Amino acid sequence: MKHHVAARFFVALFLALAILPALYVGSACAEQEIIVSAAASLTNAFTEVGKKFEAANPGTKVVLNFAASGPLLQQIEQGAPADVFASADQKTMDQANEKKLILTETRKNFAGNGLVLIVPGDAKTSIKALKDLTLKEITRISVGNPESVPAGRYAEEALTSEGLWETLKPKFILANSVRQVLDYVSRGEVDAGIVYATDAAVAKEKVRVALKLEKHKPILYPIAVVAATRKTDPARRFIDFVLSEEGVEILSKYGFGKP
Template identity: 35%
Template sequence: MTWPFKTKGLPAGSRAGGVCAIWLVLANAASFAQAETLVFAAASLRDVLQDVAQLSDTKVTVSATGSGTIARQVAQGAPADVIVLAHDQWMDWLETEGVVDPSHRHIVARNTLVVIGPAKSAALQAPNDMLDRLGTDRLAMGQRDAVPAGLYAKAWLQRVELWDKTKNQLAETDNVRGALAFVARGEAPLGIVYATDAQADINVSVVYDIPPQDHPPITYPGAALTPAGAEFLTLLKSEPAQLVFEQHGFKSP
C-alpha cells in the first residue's frame, strides 16, 4: 500500500460527506508542509504520548479520545499521521475498511486493569467484596460494547461471575478517563480502569489489582498512515520511548 492511504469511509448510511470533505481539505493542506506530526491516540495514552513527543525532532500534536471515535474519524478522512488505539477490534475494522495497512501496524505497549476507589479507600480482599462496597451506587467503567477499557472490564466481570450482579449499576463513559473522573469526583465508589490511569490521578487509589490472566491481554496497536507517522511509530518502539512508557506504568510490547 502506498502513501497516503485511501479511505473507504464508513458503511453506507453512516458516512458524513461534509465532514469527510473538510478532513480531506485539511489533509491536502498538511501535505504541502509536513512540519507537524498529528497523532490520534486512545485517551489512556494522552500523558505518555505527550512526554514521548518531546523526544521527536518534529513537532508532535497528540489528540486523545476514545478508540472508537478515532477509528470513525480516520475512516471519514481525518488527517492523522499515526493512530494508537487501546484495542485490536477497532484497528481490525480499519484494516477491513482499507485505511490501515497491516504491514504498518505494531503493538507499542501493554497494560493491566485495576479496581479503583476515591483516594484513601480501603483495599478489597476479593472481587466479591465489590458488591458490599457498591451497595446501590454505580460502578464506573467505559461503555461495555464500544470502549476498550469497558470491553476488558466486562470480560473480567464475567470471568469472576459478577457481571449479572453489576450490569444494571454501571456508570458507562465514552472513554476510560471519564470513568476515572467519576471516581475521582466521588460520584462512584468504585471504577474499573487501566493501572496507568490510576497512577496518573492522586484523587483515586487502587483497591484491587486485577490479575492479568483474568482478563484479555490489553495491548495498544499503533498504525502509521503517512511517512511522518511511520517515523513516529518507529520512535514509539525505541528504547528511550519505551522507558517513558515504563515510567507511566505501561508494560513493554
C-alpha cells in the first residue's frame, strides 16, 4: 500500500514539474503583448503594420489604441498602459518628452502628411478658396479641437494665416479627433471639414477634396518608446519595423509621405 502511495506521489510531482515550464512559456508569451497608442489618423495604416509586425515576430501581439494625440498623452501621463506612442504632431511629443514620459533617444519621425478641406461627396456648393467658407450656404464646418487634436491646430494655423479663424468660429463644429471630423463630413452632417489627406483618401467614396491647405507647419509624425514600459525590446523592434522598408511601404500605401 505504501508503495502505491509513494508511486502516486512521484507521478503527481513529475506532472507538476512538467507543467511548470509550460506555465512559464505561457507567461512569457503574455509578456510579449505590446500596446501601441497612436494618433487616430494612423488607424488604417497601423492596423496593417501591427499585423505584419506580428507575422514577423511570432509570440508578440500588438494591441492598438487609437485616439487624438492629446488624449493619448493624457492617458499615458495618468498611468494607462502603453509601450509605444505615435503622435500626429511634434508639439504633443515635445510635451511627452518634457514630462519624461518617453525615452528620448528612441524618438524618430516616421511619416509626413498633408491637410485638406473636404466636403460631402454629393455637396452642391462649390468651394474654390478658403474665403468661400464665409458664404451663407456654408453653415457648419468641422475641425478638430485645437486644444487636443493636432489636425485642429494645423487648421487653426492655416485659417489664421488667411484671417479667417475668428470669422468662421460661429460655424465650427469641434471634434475630438480627425476621424470624427471625417465621419461628420461623410454622413453629410456638416458642409465641410478639415482633415489629413490620408483621411480623405480612406473615405474617397463618401467625401471629396475641395482644397489643399498649405499655410501651416510641416505635418510630421514622431514615434517613441514610452518610458514606463517594461517591454523596451519589443517596443523598440516595433519602431524599427515602422521605419523599415516594409513599414514605409505600408504607410505609403495609405498616403503617408516620408518625413
